[in-house]
Amino acid sequence: MIRVSKVSKRFKVVSAVQKADLHVQKGDIMGLLGPDGAGKTTLLRMICGLITPDEGEILLMGKPLEQLDKYRDELGYMPQRFSLYGDLTVMENIFFFGSMYRLDRSVIKQRADEILDITNLIPFKNRLADQLSGGMKQKLSLTCALITRPSLLILDEPTYGVDPESRKEFWKILYDLNRSGMTLLITTPYMDEAELCTKVAFISEGKIRLVSSPADLKKSFSYPVMQINLKTRRPINLHDLPGILDVSYMGSKVHVIVRDREQGHTEIQNYLLRNRIADATIQEVLPTMEDIFVGLAEGGAERWNMP
């Protein structure tokens, strides 16, 4: 569906994307992950034809971007920032964007009803977009992006700043779309969402570090992850212990990536004893996407011996 080859883009002195290669196949839910400023939005905008790459080639559905005007209705795009008209109502926005693709009013209305039904926006049809909650705005954006029934949907942090309940709903919709044959390319800052993708690509400093599936990624992660369960929350500092590669704090849980299982376990146990923390348990767990992400963002794929 999408083939990005050796694409680069510089903004004055900042190199936003460097020689990126990305291949999204039909039926994928491809998650593009990376820290802020890694080049995710720039890459998505280039794929949508909103920014011209300095070099490299982008093919959508096998066709070069120069011919995009002929198949724009195959591409749905939901920008990061709410990009609909706040002073138009839900339906006015939908009709406006539908008409841009020369769809009949009746077709727009029928499709809008379908999607609004799924997204529970029917009662808000005549409300001004500005007066919708963050989650509802995102659903409206999605509705507009879907009005042509595209085969490819590109979403830039669609759930950013949306409450967990709405995020869950939103992902359910995305899954349904994917099951009906739609290919999705999505960026997200939430690692739990990365686990929902069928494939993930890590990007940092404008470079795509690796592309894999979440399951393969976890299997190929070559270091054990220890989880410390704390009954009472207290500050602990494990960073300086020998054999500890990375530590991430998740409330009452602490994830510690260690070089060696036995050594790491012993080091942590000794630390807990030294600091008289008696009510903690240590267990080895599968790495979460968060563990992998933090590691990748900090050290790059090489450090973790990854493909």
Place this chain on the structure above:
Amino acid sequence: MDRILAVLKKEFLQIRRDRMTLGIVLMIPLIQLLLFGYAIQTEVKHIPTTVFDQSLSAQSRDMLEAFTASGYFDVTMTADSYDVVTHNIDSGQAKVGIIFPPDFAHNLKRGTSAQVQVIVDASDSLLANQAIATANSIGLIKSQQILVQKMPSRQLPYDIRVRPWYNPDGITAYFMVPAILGIVVTMTMVILTSVAIVRERERGTLEQLLVTPIKPLELMIGKILPYIAMGYIQITVALLVGVLVFHVPIRGSLLQLYLLTLFFITASLGLGLMISNIAKNQMQAFQMSFFVMLPSILLSGFMFPRAAMPRFIYYLSDIIPLTYYLDIIRGIILKGIGFEYLIGQVTALLVFSIFFLVISTLKFKKKIV
């Protein structure tokens, strides 16, 4: 076409919900016309005048009477020395000083020239010109009267008969109201459209629009059309004020005025749209609009006659749409002329409209950066 209609509809909905803009569109012609229609008087009457009469004779009183009777000079202060005259003018309490020398009546009786000194505060050139011209003609008329009295049989050698056409009474409002109308329309149109594109860019709404198959020209036309209606609303309000409040006569065809105004509105909208496609943000768009508007007002012939401008400025004013529209609107309203005399001006406005629209369309790229 259907996409243009959709943009048009969207713009109308947005304008309708933007009470502020709508209010401005309606109130600007109303307030500006009332304000400037009354305030701008190029004919200066009732100039405060101070008099130092050292003659104190029937003759000096008679001359002074001629000055005040003209309506241009109001004697608001008398002075008993040159110093007082100087003080009155320096302080701005008087703009004109009239001084009769002690031998005024004596000279007049003897048949030699009797001098009257008229001091004019020329720091305001419009006022000074008026005062000087009036003082001179009063002198001439009074002289003629005396000459005719002395030689009753003789006719004056010259007889110049001036006929001020189109505005015989020299009413400033007749001249100003159509011009203010033009300024109000061009100002509002340029400012409203100058943010049309750049606002969407700033708010981010352009990003969603750009991934749709809309063509730049469709967007430009869809953006312009609703404001043409705005322009006509403004003109109607302004004309109503002009006719009802200032009693401006509309001598030509109202239909022609409305039809030809279309070219001026599109030229102004095109200019605004071009600014919107060049400006990086709304602030810049506003600044550019003002940068364009000021020369329009000053050089179009609105305040100063183009005939008096230096060559270079005169040609510069050729590239200002308002220049042509002033010809059109003053021509139709005051002179009662029709399209046949205004083909050149209409062509110029048409060229402007197309030029601005083409530049806007070319400048608009379907890209974010």
